[in-house]
Amino acid sequence: MSERWLGEAVKVAGLPPPRAFPRNIVPDALAVLPVSFVPLEAVTSSAVRAYFARRRLSPALEEDAAQTMHGCMVAFCGKGFLFYARHDAPDEQRFTLAHELAHFVLDHLQPRKKAQAFFGDSILDVLNDQRLPTREELLTSALDGVPTKVQVHLMERDAVGSIDTGQVARSEQRADRLAFEWLAPESVAMPVLKQDPQGEQASRLQQTFGLPPSKAETYARVLRQRDGSPRFSLAVFLGEEGPR
Known part of the structure; x- marks a missing residue:
């Protein structure tokens, strides 16, 4: 884990190292972070609004299409509400x-x-959001990018379900990378990856760490790149040498 931003995020979160795999991240997160994990029958913006309405909370959530998502994050006043689909695998x-x-x-x-x-x-x-910042506070860059109102993460997608903007894509990639580090730390996953030829590495990550197939494929590519292995080898493709 050489990415500086990743190391800083891991440190700020303060989660303990995983004790077993596949990891159940919920108890570790609840022990150290101000978050709640909320299962919903279907994760939609209307279902999230209804959840807060029942608790007499009214964070300003934008209207969104009735698209069903795997998850959603709503954060305000330093606390996070993490919604997920109850019936997902x-x-x-x-x-x-x-x-x-x-x-x-x-x-x-x-x-x-x-x-x-x-x-x-x-x-x-x-x-x-209990007072406005002073002029001096506004003039400093320390407030750049700091959320002062309700913050909502609903993945922006186009009509076919792919990530729509470059900024969103970068945010999603960073969130994926941190999730990988929590669920399958690079120091543990890299030796696991090297046990198998390239064509079987994603399956090994999936079985060992309980990752969804598409995410296991992504993480296998990330780890191979980190290890200095080329993403594409013409010799391997042509069958002139075995995959690593």
Whole structure:
């Protein structure tokens, strides 16, 4: 794990190392982070609004199409609500929970901690939308990108279900990378990956760490690239040498 941003995110989150695989991230997260995990019959923006309405909370959630998602993150005042589909397969649920938790840490908790470290506790009223920032606070870059209102992560998708914007794609990739590190730390996953030829590596990651098939394929490519293995080998493709 050489990416600086990834190491910082892991440190801020404070989750303990996994004790077994596949990992159940929920108890570890509940022990150290201000989050709630909420199962829904179907994860839609209307279902999320109904959840908050029943609890007499009214975060300002934008209207969205009745698209069903694997998960959703809503965060405000330093607390995160992580919604997931109750009837998804266990591997999908596992990754969804880690992915939405990653969004909470990367997009909400980390920026707040940065602002609090710079300004002190006096900035909490601004971050919790209880007062406007002063002129001096506005003039400093320490508030750049720091959420001060309700924050919602609903993956922006186009009509065929693919990620729609470059900015969203980068955010999703970072959340995926942090989720991978929690569920299958690189220091553990890399030796596992090397036990098999390239064509069987994703299956090994899927079986060992309980990743969904598509995510196991993605992580196998990430690890091979990190290990210096080429993404594509003409010799392997032509059958002139065995895959690594």
